[in-house]
Amino acid sequence: MDFPVIRRKKVNTLQVNLGYKCNQACVHCHVDASPSRTEMMNEYNISLIPEVLKTYRIKTLDITGGAPEMHPLFKELIHKVSKLNVKIIDRSNLTILTEPGYLSLANYLADNEVTIIASLPCYEEKNVDFQRGKDVFKKSIKVLKMLNELGYGKGDKKLELDLVFNPIGANLPPSQYELEKKYKDVLKTNYNVEFDNLLVLANMPIKRFSSFLKQQGKLNEYQSLLQESHNEANLESVMCRDTISVNWEGNLFDCDFNQQLGINEYLHPNTLKDLASGNILFEGKKITVAEHCFGCTAGCGSSCGGALT
Numbered sequence: 001m002d003f004p005v006i007r008r009k010k011v012n013t014l015q016v017n018l019g020y021k022c023n024q025a026c027v028h029c030h031v032d033a034s035p036s037r038t039e040m041m042n043e044y045n046i047s048l049i050p051e052v053l054k055t056y057r058i059k060t061l062d063i064t065g066g067a068p069e070m071h072p073l074f075k076e077l078i079h080k081v082s083k084l085n086v087k088i089i090d091r092s093n094l095t096i097l098t099e100p101g102y103l104s105l106a107n108y109l110a111d112n113e114v115t116i117i118a119s120l121p122c123y124e125e126k127n128v129d130f131q132r133g134k135d136v137f138k139k140s141i142k143v144l145k146m147l148n149e150l151g152y153g154k155g156d157k158k159l160e161l162d163l164v165f166n167p168i169g170a171n172l173p174p175s176q177y178e179l180e181k182k183y184k185d186v187l188k189t190n191y192n193v194e195f196d197n198l199l200v201l202a203n204m205p206i207k208r209f210s211s212f213l214k215q216q217g218k219l220n221e222y223q224s225l226l227q228e229s230h231n232e233a234n235l236e237s238v239m240c241r242d243t244i245s246v247n248w249e250g251n252l253f254d255c256d257f258n259q260q261l262g263i264n265e266y267l268h269p270n271t272l273k274d275l276a277s278g279n280i281l282f283e284g285k286k287i288t289v290a291e292h293c294f295g296c297t298a299g300c301g302s303s304c305g306g307a308l309t
């Protein structure tokens with residue numbers, strides 16, 4: 001079964017990948033990020049981001065990586081964009097905020113009312129450490145407490161703190177609503193930690209997670225599960241319909257997953273520079289789809305904002 005044709009609506013979100021450097025090297029990472037990666041967006045492309053937001057009147061800047069905080073111009077970018085009445089999202093792995101050189105960054109994020117979306121694939125230590133590395137759970141809890149003290153995660157829209165769940169293995173995520181209740185209960189009771197929303201994401205069978213499944217002989221089984229669970233209703237709200245994804249080199253893609261696969265049939269060879277000129281018409285444009293797209297439409301659906309239905 002081929003993935004259905006889908007087309008773009010108005011762009012509401014600019015998602016920018018600042019580079020692949022990360023202080024972690026998680027087993028499910030779909031960008032193969034690690035401490036040894038050196039790819040980073042250059043100063044010129046960073047300077048174009050506020051221009052693009054203004055030109056297309058985009059309301060959300062979603063900053064990702066790697067650990068985007070490790071980009072030397074991360075704070076400067078936030079400073080410039082914070083003047084534009086744009087929602088800024090930092091996709092943080094949390095642990096970076098405990099590393100030397102980054103200890104004051106949480107205060108900076110709070111001062112600039114940056115939304116934090118952070119991965120915490122389980123409320124149990126052993127599962128998080130299995131997927132994300134030794135001691136990641138303990139460090140994440142420490143940072144979540146620190147963010148709570150700054151006012152994050154307590155229902156204030158200006159200091160939004162969302163957590164991201166993705167399954168440990170080759171299965172679909174459970175109901176977002178039910179799991180959020182469980183997360184809130186366990187994290188509050190056991191660690192006195194609060195957060196706003198739980199975003200439930202399916203793992204994409206690409207890059208490191210695809211290799212992980214292959215090693216276990218489960219890649220075909222997982223791909224079949226995604227296809228069999230395809231839900232047409234999710235096509236309307238898959239994130240590529242109103243998001244532009246930009247890689248560290250400034251090239252445009254329909255989403256972060258297509259970016260990692262290097263597929264952009266309808267947006268190639270456009271770059272951030274073309275975007276800043278305002279000459280690209282997105283509404284009605286075809287989106288590049290492939291087998292992995294079933295990861296977005298399976299079951300309750302999955303996007304950077306969590307479940308779709």
Ligand code: SF4
Pocket residue numbers: 022023024025026028029030031032033034065066067093119132
């Ligand atoms: S999943 Fe996130 S924290 Fe883990 S290696 Fe990838 S970018 Fe880093």
Ligand code: SF4
Pocket residue numbers: 238239240241254255256257258287288289290292293294296
């Ligand atoms: S993988 Fe990307 S292009 Fe495919 S449906 Fe999901 S968001 Fe859209």
